[in-house]
Amino acid sequence: MMPGAIDTSGLSLRSDYFGDPLAWRAFCDLLIDIFGIDVTPLEMLGGPDPTCMPTGFFDDDGCCIANLSAFSMPLMIDGEIVRAAGWQSGAVRPAWRGRGLFRQLMDITFERCSAAGYEAMVLTTRHPGLYEPYGFKTLQQAHFSVPMPSHPVSVPVAPTKDPLARRLDIRDATDLALIRRVLAERTPVSNHFAVLDQSHMLLLNAWLSPSVSLHWLEHTNCITATEASTPDRLSLLDIIASNIPPLTHLHAALAPAATEVDVHFPPDRLSIHGGFETTPAEDGLALMMWHRDGTCPTGPLRLSPMADF
Numbered sequence: 001m002m003p004g005a006i007d008t009s010g011l012s013l014r015s016d017y018f019g020d021p022l023a024w025r026a027f028c029d030l031l032i033d034i035f036g037i038d039v040t041p042l043e044m045l046g047g048p049d050p051t052c053m054p055t056g057f058f059d060d061d062g063c064c065i066a067n068l069s070a071f072s073m074p075l076m077i078d079g080e081i082v083r084a085a086g087w088q089s090g091a092v093r094p095a096w097r098g099r100g101l102f103r104q105l106m107d108i109t110f111e112r113c114s115a116a117g118y119e120a121m122v123l124t125t126r127h128p129g130l131y132e133p134y135g136f137k138t139l140q141q142a143h144f145s146v147p148m149p150s151h152p153v154s155v156p157v158a159p160t161k162d163p164l165a166r167r168l169d170i171r172d173a174t175d176l177a178l179i180r181r182v183l184a185e186r187t188p189v190s191n192h193f194a195v196l197d198q199s200h201m202l203l204l205n206a207w208l209s210p211s212v213s214l215h216w217l218e219h220t221n222c223i224t225a226t227e228a229s230t231p232d233r234l235s236l237l238d239i240i241a242s243n244i245p246p247l248t249h250l251h252a253a254l255a256p257a258a259t260e261v262d263v264h265f266p267p268d269r270l271s272i273h274g275g276f277e278t279t280p281a282e283d284g285l286a287l288m289m290w291h292r293d294g295t296c297p298t299g300p301l302r303l304s305p306m307a308d309f
C-alpha cells in the first residue's frame with residue numbers, strides 16, 4: 001500500500017443508516033465496545049436525533065467498524081444564533097486503526113456539514129490534534145461558583161406555594177412528557193454560550209447519568225438539572241425554562257442549606273448580587289469549535305454537561 005493511502009479493503013462506506021435496524025444495532029454495539037456507552041435508551045426517548053448524519057464503515061457481516069456522526073446543535077453565542085453541527089460518536093475498532101479510516105470519515109463529515117450550510121462545528125475530545133488540521137480551535141472552559149447565605153430548611157425564604165422542588169423520574173411517562181414540554185419552550189441558559197434547543201442529548205444524558213437529578217419547580221415553570229454534591233454545595237448543571245428564575249429562588253427551592261453554588265454554564269443570565277469566582281476547568285476534555293469566519297467565542301465559557309455529546 002502507498003504511504004498515506006487509505007486501506008478500506010473488505011469494507012463498505014455507508015451514510016445515514018439509523019433507519020436500518022441492523023445497522024443501528026451495529027452502530028450501538030460499536031459505541032458500547034469502544035466507549036462503554038449504551039445509546040439504545042434513545043429508542044425509548046423518541047428515537048435517534050432525526051438531524052443526525054452518521055457516516056461509517058461496515059464489514060461483510062454487518063459489523064460497524066468505524067463511525068463519525070454530525071447532528072444539528074444550534075448555539076447561542078454572545079447573543080447571536082449560530083447554526084452549528086455537533087460531531088460525535090467518532091470511533092474505529094482497534095484492529096482497523098492506523099489505516100486512515102477516521103481521516104476519511106472526518107473529511108466526509110466536514111464536507112457534509114459544509115454542504116448542509118452549517119456555519120460552525122463543535123465537538124469534545126481528548127485528542128485535539130485530530131481536529132486541528134481542519135481549523136478546529138480549543139475553547140477555554142471554566143468552572144463558576146458563588147457563595148450563598150444558607151437558610152435552615154424549615155424556614156421558607158421565598159413566598160412560594162410550592163417551596164420544595166419535586167424530583168422527576170425520566171423513566172416515568174408523565175414526567176417525561178413534562179420534561180419534553182418544558183424543553184420545547186426553553187430559552188438558552190446563557191447568552192454567552194449555550195445550546196438553543198437541542199433536547200436529545202439532554203434526555204439521553206439524564207437517562208444515562210445516575211448522579212444527575214431533574215427537579216420540577218412548578219411555581220416558576222422550570223426544570224433544573226443538578227448533580228449530587230456535598231450538603232453545603234449546590235451543583236447546578238442546567239436550567240430548562242422559558243424564563244430563567246433568579247439563583248436565590250433556585251437555591252431556596254433546591255438546597256437552602258448550601259453555602260456555595262457551582263454553576264456548570266456561563267452564569268450571565270443568573271441575576272445575583274456579587275460576582276462569580278471563575279476557575280479554569282481541567283478535566284482533560286477539550287471543547288473545540290470551527291467557524292467558517294474563523295471566529296470563536298472568547299472569555300470564560302462552559303457547555304452545560306446536559307448538552308454534552
Ligand SMILES: CC(C)(COP(=O)(O)OP(=O)(O)OC[C@H]1O[C@@H](n2cnc3c(N)ncnc32)[C@H](O)[C@@H]1OP(=O)(O)O)[C@@H](O)C(=O)NCCC(=O)NCCS
Nearest residue numbers: 090091092097098099100101102103124125126127129130
Ligand atoms: C482516534 C481514532 C478514531 C483514530 O482512528 P484511526 O482510523 O486509527 O485514525 P486514522 O488512521 O484515520 O488517522 C487519522 C489521523 O489522525 C492521527 N491520529 C490518530 N490517532 C490520534 C490521536 N489519538 N491523537 C491525535 N492524532 C491521532 C493519525 O496520525 C492520522 O494523521 P494523518 O491523517 O495526518 O496521517 C481511534 O484511535 C479510536 O477509535 N480511538 C478510541 C475512540 C476515540 O478516542 N475517538 C475519538 C473521539 S474524539
